[in-house]
Amino acid sequence: MQHDLIAQARTWLAEDPDPETRDELAALIEAGATQELAVRFAGTLQFGTAGLRGELGAGPMRMNRSVVIRAAAGLAAYLKAQGQDGGLVVIGYDARYKSADFARDTAAVMTGAGLRAAVLPRPLPTPVLAYAIRHLGAVAGVEVTASHNPPRDNGYKVYLGDGSQIVPPADGEIAAAIAAVGPLADVVRPEDGWEVLGEDVLDAYLARTDAVLSAGSPRTARTVYTAMHGVGASVLTAAFERAGFPAPVLVAEQAEPDPAFPTVAFPNPEEPGAMDLAFATARRAAPDLIIANDPDADRCAVAVPDGAADGGWRMLRGDEVGALLAAHLVERGASGVFAESIVSSSLLGRIAEKAGLGYEETLTGFKWIARVDGLRYGYEEALGYCVDPEGVRDKDGITAALLVAELASVLKERGRTLLDLLDDLALAHGLHATDQLSVRVEDLTVIADAMARLREQPPTVLAGLAVTSAEDLTRGTDRLPPTDGLRYHLEGARVIVRPSGTEPKLKCYLEVVVPVADAAGLPAARARGAELLAAIKRDLAAAAGI
Secondary structure: OHHHHHHHHHHHHHHOOOHHHHHHHHHHHHHOOHHHHHHHOOOOOOOEOOEEEEEEOOOOOOEOHHHHHHHHHHHHHHHHHOOOOOOEEEEEEOOOOOHHHHHHHHHHHHHHOOOEEEEOOOOOOHHHHHHHHHHOOOOEEEEEOOOOOOOOEEEEEEEEOOOOEOOOOHHHHHHHHHHOOOOHHHOOOOOOOOEEOOOHHHHHHHHHHHHHOOOOOOOOOOEEEEOOOOOOHHHHHHHHHHHOOOOOEEOHHHOOOOOOOOOOOOOOOOOOOOOHHHHHHHHHHOOOEEEEEOOOOOEEEEEEEOOOOHHHEEEOOHHHHHHHHHHHHHHOOOOOEEEEEOOOOOHHHHHHHHHOOEEEEEOOOHHHHOOOOOEEEEEEOOOEEEOOOOOOOOOOHHHHHHHHHHHHHHHHHOOOOHHHHHHHHHHHHOEEEEEEEEEEOOOOHHHHHHHHHHHHOOOOEEOOEEEEEEEEHHHOOOOOOOOOOEEEEEOOEEEEEEEOOOOOEEEEEEEEEEOOOOHHHHHHHHHHHHHHHHHHHHHHHHHHOO
16 A cells, blocks of 8 residues: 555656656655645546646646646647637636746646637736626636635635636536646646737726726725735735725735745635734724735735724624615616625625615526626625626625715715715614524534534524525525535524635524614614624534534
């Protein structure tokens, strides 16, 4: 067994084109590190609807040039089988370790396979790539990014020619094509022959960002902005300047791209401590709001002044921002369909219904939301907002930031705030309070065991509320295709449990709806909502054994 493992590692080493991972793997073989080698050669990093994502390093269970070259070769073979020979593939990348190498390898493979390849001019936000696909008439796009994952991760996200991320059956067909790739030496990779795009593709994206704002709307909101060590700063500041907003005050320590993400444990605005420097900057600059992007700038986080909050600033939940943007679009006279994933707040459906707009629920991820017919606006609770589906059929943290700043400016002119508008929505539709129980694991069997336990012994009561229905979403519903998840409806509450598609996490999404008679009842309703969410968290953790 040990001999087989070493032989497997030596075979991989002989093919590896990257001196860095070659040295790493050679050292492991030399040291006889069979335990570590067993982990790296336990299988192959699986290509799914999120593409590829994993820790950087040598071996088939890590992100590296060998894995990326195989993925690119499989994607090229899939595209050619679809009759797209000679079609254009656009490639974008962020500023993480190895991202530029992976982008270059992809361009070389596409060129060698008889497709045309064009690479964005520099590390840029993911939404610029999503925009460029449709703008340039490409048959597919690749974004090299691990979004908000830890520093040692990288990933590979695939879009097809409609500008949306892949969904089944395309993911399975691409995975099969990757599995069929032979020796790396047989994958043709010329030294040149692809195009490196100029700044005009970014200029076209920036010109499009203006379209999300109302002509003549106020642009007075002052912001503090953090790029979270990612690629968003130059694009967001350019978009704000074009739109006529005051220049955002940058969180200096996090403004420049840095793949080490030195000031945060996880480069995700939702993670504890990630926004501390932004809050400190805001206490000095006294802006109207804080805006944060994640490292590839497809997500947008918002914080607002709140005297009742620790430090005077309060992070808004993704569901709160989702509802605020929906209310803003309704006031602006939007038409079309509002859509969200099943893990997001049901408040969006109530807003859409009252406005006489269409409403759709989808599975988790913008790969599903972006495909809704007639989509005008889509959002997901994990800080993702699609506010210009004709321009970018994906979440876009730049245009979402512009729309939030416009809403804050409109309210500021009226002497009101985003928190005042949230109060209005609670009075109109009931207080919708949401929270998440998220468990990060080292051992993935913990997640499988928790899901199995909930399936075998589903809870009948949570927080004293009776569970009125329990759905196993692996069977699908009349509106949704199958997915690994569980949904519970309670009297005045809803719970969804699912494994994360991109991280080793079990995620539980909680929502309670508390009726509110008048403004005087809002504090009590909030207290009741918080109490119920805490109790549901406690009881659900016990039921799942986590």
